[in-house]
Amino acid sequence: MNSKKPNRRGFLKGGAALAGVAAGGAGLASGQTAGTPAKKLDELIAYGDRSRFVTSKRIPVAERHSPDEFGLTFHVLTPLQDSHGIITPSSLHYTATHRGAFVPDIDPKEHRLMIHGMVDRPLIFTMDELKRLPSVSRIHFIECLGNRARPTHKNVQETHGLTSCAEWTGVPLSLLLKEAGVQSAASWIVAEGAEEVKGNSSIPLAKAMDDCMVCYAQNGEPIRPQQGFPLRLMAPGFEGIYQIKYLRRIKVVDRFYMTYDDYGHINPDPKASALTHQIGPKSVITFPSGGHQLSGPGIYQISGLAWSGAGAIRSVEVSTDGGQSWKKAELQSPAYRMAHARFGLGWKWDGKECVLMSRCTDELGTVQPTRAEVAKFWNEPVDKVRVRGADNTVQPWRISSDGSVHNGMA
Ligand SMILES: Nc1nc2c(c(=O)[nH]1)N[C@H]1C(S)=C(S)[C@@H](COP(=O)(O)O)O[C@H]1N2
Numbered sequence: 001m002n003s004k005k006p007n008r009r010g011f012l013k014g015g016a017a018l019a020g021v022a023a024g025g026a027g028l029a030s031g032q033t034a035g036t037p038a039k040k041l042d043e044l045i046a047y048g049d050r051s052r053f054v055t056s057k058r059i060p061v062a063e064r065h066s067p068d069e070f071g072l073t074f075h076v077l078t079p080l081q082d083s084h085g086i087i088t089p090s091s092l093h094y095t096a097t098h099r100g101a102f103v104p105d106i107d108p109k110e111h112r113l114m115i116h117g118m119v120d121r122p123l124i125f126t127m128d129e130l131k132r133l134p135s136v137s138r139i140h141f142i143e144c145l146g147n148r149a150r151p152t153h154k155n156v157q158e159t160h161g162l163t164s165c166a167e168w169t170g171v172p173l174s175l176l177l178k179e180a181g182v183q184s185a186a187s188w189i190v191a192e193g194a195e196e197v198k199g200n201s202s203i204p205l206a207k208a209m210d211d212c213m214v215c216y217a218q219n220g221e222p223i224r225p226q227q228g229f230p231l232r233l234m235a236p237g238f239e240g241i242y243q244i245k246y247l248r249r250i251k252v253v254d255r256f257y258m259t260y261d262d263y264g265h266i267n268p269d270p271k272a273s274a275l276t277h278q279i280g281p282k283s284v285i286t287f288p289s290g291g292h293q294l295s296g297p298g299i300y301q302i303s304g305l306a307w308s309g310a311g312a313i314r315s316v317e318v319s320t321d322g323g324q325s326w327k328k329a330e331l332q333s334p335a336y337r338m339a340h341a342r343f344g345l346g347w348k349w350d351g352k353e354c355v356l357m358s359r360c361t362d363e364l365g366t367v368q369p370t371r372a373e374v375a376k377f378w379n380e381p382v383d384k385v386r387v388r389g390a391d392n393t394v395q396p397w398r399i400s401s402d403g404s405v406h407n408g409m410a
């Protein structure tokens with residue numbers, strides 16, 4: 001393209017050229033029926049499968065393989081580098097178990113949720129009883145506290161793959177708690193899962209009454225086993241550990257309970273512990289990101305995700321010069337609260353080495369920090385800073401002059 005400023009006409013012209021390439025590709029693909037495995041045809045009708053040409057997949061974290069030799073699942077990463085829009089397909093949603101677990105094989109007919117402790121009427125619900133109650137559907141992200149970028153990470157799946165976003169359907173927890181009659185001295189709840197290790201967490205009662213949900217569906221179908229089938233707690237915007245899967249018990253209590261799971265997550269330093277409940281504003285460029293290859297100088301659409309535990313994303317800025325100057329990106333999805341937001345920015349790459357970054361601001365006006373800013377806050381050198389709480393620092397991607405994209409932390 002010759003024009004200095006990328007304009008709409010320029011984009012359309014560029015688009016026509018791209019369409020020409022795609023049409024050639026489609027011609028080649030038309031012979032594919034010969035390769036479709038016959039045994040799969042029945043299954044393809046009963047439950048849809050993706051094209052065999054689409055191979056994007058989850059990977060276990062480098063630190064610990066899943067499944068391990070005993071069949072335990074630990075932390076498994078979402079392929080954000082291939083993501084579009086804001087919904088993570090259920091089959092690609094990240095998975096985290098606090099200390100490794102067998103994904104339990106729960107019969108929903110046998111499953112019960114008990115609400116007890118400091119309530120006037122302890123209650124036990126079957127799944128059918130829960131589904132008869134008024135439900136809500138909301139789009140929310142989840143992010144694990146372990147979602148920390150390291151210089152050794154090669155791509156955005158490794159640096160940021162412990163977050164996903166889905167539509168969750170269930171009953172407001174406040175409805176169940178009101179039905180049980182919470183006593184006035186109560187101030188916390190402890191939620192517990194049904195798997196062998198009984199994952200559990202303490203949540204402030206104010207949060208439980210505000211927007212927590214007891215969910216049985218994800219993206220329009222029953223929650224996947226790895227996501228907590230048949231029932232999970234959703235505490236929007238709170239760190240992953242509070243989103244209790246296989247939910248079977250909620251005890252209403254009058255103090256913070258240091259559960260097995262909270263231990264190690266709650267930092268004894270009050271300055272740091274305040275950072276572990278709610279996920280701070282965070283964003284990352286998913287294209288181009290580590291491992292991608294630009295085909296040469298020209299127009300590209302920078303694309304990424306932004307989210308905040310405090311509410312909706314208000315704005316995202318992108319830098320193509322390593323943080324010296326910032327341009328406002330376009331929000332390409334509705335700004336749902338405590339959900340991923342998709343942003344984009346048209347960009348003309350001149351073929352020179354450069355560093356791309358994004359930073360977001362949430363509805364409270366909180367701005368995502370750089371690693372240097374966090375280091376300054378804790379008074380530590382930037383290459384050695386220990387990020388307390390969730391790592392929501394700005395992620396740099398370095399584009400080499402050959403078009404290859406690398407982790408800019410390295
Ligand atoms: N019962 C139970 N719930 C759990 C866990 C667990 O190990 N057991 N892991 C927690 C952690 S550490 C995270 S980050 C989220 C991950 O949810 P996901 O696996 O659906 O992505 O679930 C949380 N809920």
Ligand SMILES: [Mo]
Binds near residue numbers: 096143144145241
């Ligand atoms: Mo987690």
